[in-house]
Amino acid sequence: MGNILRVLYERCVEPITSEESGSLGPHGVSAATIGVSALAHDLFNFEITSQVPEGLNQHVKSSRKAQANWYRKISEAWRQARPPPNTAEEATRLIVETLKGHQKADVEGLLAFYGLPLPHTIVQISAGVPTSLPEGVLFEMQTLPVDARAVADGDTITVYVSTDSPRESACVPRDVQEAAVQRTQARAERNYKEADALHKKIINAGYRVINLPNNEEVLARKYRIRLRGIDAPEGEMPYGEESKQELLKLVQGKSLRILVYGEDQYGRSVGDIYSNGIFVQEVMLKKGGAWHYNAYDQRLELSTWEREARAKRVGLWAAPNPEKPWEWRKDRREGR
Template sequence: MGNALRFLCAQCTEPSADSGSLGPHGVSATTVGVSALAQDIFHFDITSQVPEGLSKHVVSSKKAQANWYKKLLDAWREAKPPPRTPEEASRLVIKTLKRHLKADVEGLLAFYGLPLPQTLVELSSEVPTSLPEGLKFELQTLPVDAKAVADGDTVTVYVSTTDPRESSYVPNDVQVAAVQRSKARAERNYTKADALHEKIVDAGYRVLKIQNEEVLARKYRIRLRGIDAPESKMPYGKEAKEELTNLVQGKCLRILVFAEDRYGRCVGDIYCNGIFVQELMLKKGFAWHYTAYDRRSELEKWEKEARAKRVGLWAASNPEKPWDWRKDRREGR
């Protein structure tokens, strides 16, 4: 059954021509490795059987393998949301099986074509437990939509108006429109409901469907503090956007807001499942340290690490700075 499930995964996620070499299951590691692992974990929950062929990649017995899948099943169910990218899946496996043999952990990852521990970016920052100096306010967002990521340093988020900070700021006309929209939808008057929602959106809010419930939420545009990613038309602009999207989509974020820029965006630090987003973007070479606006030494250090490893945009000998690129476009060069 496990092989059949993998076949269905492969049909649903056909690898593209540039996906890289094929993994042990005959599919691209960048597209189906996570799905194959998920299918095998839940297949184990039904049958108590580990995948055929895994023993060729690991050193421990099938009894030990069964113990791994029990732990992975619990960890997968507790993850909210569950892993969606190869890196997230690798981190879950490594964390869950951290007391097991290195050869077994690496063999399991290799079996699914997932990144090995030595290829993952090591993250050092911790989520602040006390309020940093200069903090204006904090946001706890609803799950982020992939389409809300504009580029490698800008994302649109929504915060529920049930949040204590937000509840006292909702304009009365927005509250009234939300109630009237709900009533119009109950009466199947969708034309009126859509017109009311347009009024809500124009006011900077939106009604979102979260777990089959409608939630009135306030919109915030966030500019990641201290970094500047390549613009979308620059080299690595597309990759930077994809990296940020893969990291935040479907997840609730903690955002510490320190300022507002001239475009009305909140400038802040973003934390996603305990990961400091700016650290990851810098260490993977998908952003510059924006020294004109942020002098934090740790950001400078992370950029230097990526430069030394020549990862991301630093693979180029002399990458163009985003602020220079924007200036040249403004001046018509």
């Protein structure tokens, strides 16, 4: 447990620049990193010393003994999380769920101590992972952890699925299998030029050899995924970059469950995406990161989530009259 927390702490803490130095929290890290990194640091320290951080008494009313009980519970919940929280919202959800039987003022005080968002500012998730495959699903996939570079915009990502999975193992082309074996042999012989050439052949066939954190290599198939039912601003449009970053926060480093319903005209698999049990399209709509693409998906809940974001004027709805991405693309095609 301690090692997990230490690694997360070291990963989250970023160097503090002179521009950031004026906005430091109680742990001496920048405002951008204070939440998750400081909490990870204190949980790691608690595992070693059983001591809660100094200064917490200024934010909560309960005794030090009660505070220690919180940290024990949070440490256990953190250990069981797969993967552990990596964003401020994920950390808030974990704390709120773990301490849901405790005083509201204490929970909010603990969140404030770490600069984490309060519960009422977090998007409330109503849709969970289906317990059975919904009608219309062609197949489902469980991806390898998603790389940051895989997110093209707010509604399209590239994922990889291990060929060890039953569905994939049955359809790997023979030449790809042979190239993967030959590449392993070439690397063992330190013939890296040949290994690189073989990997290029694998990539051109729609596969890739992925290096996992445990130094294991796995052959994986590439899929481009179009998020079903939403349409995000294009990168050149207002709020295009913000939409992309919102999706990135939801999927980066996560192994996703994707329910595939079909394929679009560009060869992308169209599907619903679940990240740590969260329906990604729901969050994107509720945060104003995308439009409901009702020309292709008439689900009433998607329309409801878009209306909620419009009413709150969050995300792209902060603009008085945001341009519809499908109209923007049409104008570009027609040279307007």
